[in-house]
Amino acid sequence: MFWEFSSYENLKAIGISIGIFLLFLLFRKIFVKYIFALLVKLGKIAPGEFLSHLLKAYEKPAQWLFIIIGLYFSVQYFPYFNHSAPFFSKVISASIIMLITWGLLNLSSASSLLFKKINASKYNIEFDEIVIPFLSKVLKFVIVAISISVIAQVFDYDVNGFVAGLGLGGLAFALASKDALSNLFGGLIIITEKPFSIGDWIKTSSVEGIVEDISFRSTRVRTFEQALVTVPNEKLANEAITNWSKAGKRQISVYLNLPQDASRDKVKSTIEKIKAYLKNHPEIHQKTIKVTFDQYKDKAIFIYFYTKTTDWGEYLKVKEELNYKLMDILEEKETEEPEPCPE
Incomplete structure (x- = not known):
């Protein structure tokens, strides 16, 4: 319903409306540059990190809040809009609910203090790294679901009827999303x-x-x-x-083929040098070392042990050091350089 004003009064009201909106934009800039920056500094020196995370989560929603408030007060003077209409009030209320939801979603992210900074000594709670992403996503889903239901009630929508309707369509949904549910249960x-x-x-x-x-x-x-x-x-x-x-150690097994004309003494000497090297290596599990003359036909020495690390890079480094050492041992004995062959 349009208000009936003279042309001068309409222009004056429009100017006031625009002025109020621009004033709130100025307040928004002042808030971000000075007040919010001061709050962030106070959050950093405050005990714990919750306040700092809370301020960071609501930084953007707070900026948008100034725009919504400015819009609400500016339309009070706008001559061509009925600010008393119930629908407008519902939109403003829904917008504020969405801003609150936005901040809660930011706060519930996997990197938030909500899960990673719980005082285990006080509450005796410890979250596994595998659980944190799931808890975060479940919490986000709950926040969004509650937000949608509250917004629906603001617009006078019957949420109970909607929930009852979900029961009727549950079977069809389950059949249509069989693979998704299988992955979820997995x-x-x-x-x-x-x-x-x-x-x-x-x-x-x-x-x-x-x-x-x-x-x-x-x-x-x-x-x-x-x-x-x-x-x-x-x-x-x-x-x-x-x-x-989870193994705590990783197996390495190698066959080293010596030249066919290698003598018994050369084989025994090579085995002893390999054992001495493995026993002095800090990254090798000492109780697992096995070095034996395994195959007479191929003059093959079997080397078997476990590393103390399961890190892929460190594991490869131990294997590389072993291969270089085997070459050095063979060169000392003036034999050919057979290539170690992984089992």
Whole structure:
């Protein structure tokens, strides 16, 4: 419904309306540059980090709040808009709810203090790295669901009827999203049984590498060729998983073929030198060292031991050092340089 003013009064009202809106934009700039910056400094010196995370989460929503408030007061003087209309008040209320939701979503992210900075000594709570992404996403889903329901009630929508309707369509939804639900349950199995965590080195029939992320649908693994492989949780949960990070040590086995004319003394001397090297290596598990003259026909020496590390880079470094040492030992004996052959 339009207000009836003279042309001068309309222009005056429009000017006041625009002026109020620009004034709130100025307040927004002052708030960001001075007041919010001061609050951030106070948050950094405050005990704990919650206040700092809270301010960071609501930085953008607070800026938009000035725009919404400025819009609300400016339309009070705008001559061609009925600010008393119920729909306008509902839009303003819904906008504020959305800003609150925005801040809560920022606060509930996986890197937020909400999960990573809990005082374990006080509450005796410790979150596994594999659980944090799931908790974060579940919390975000709950926040969005509550926000939508509150906004729906603001617009006088019957939320109870909507929830009842979900029960009727639940079966059809489950059939249509069979694969998605299988992946979801696969993810839940991975969480509950904890065959691996983020950062672990795993090996399955389909992939080997470092786990980078675990979501509701899939798990992302970074291979040692630096390729990023996304494996559906349903498939991963049904595969045999070797977690090398949980092993505590990693096996290395090598056959070293000596020249056919190598004498008995040369073979024994080579074995003793290899044993001495392995026993003095700080990254080799001493109780697992086995060096034997295994095959007479090929003059093959079998070398078997475990490394103390399961880190891929350190594991390869130990293997490389062994290969160089074997070459040095053979050169000392003035024999040919046979190449160590992995078993």
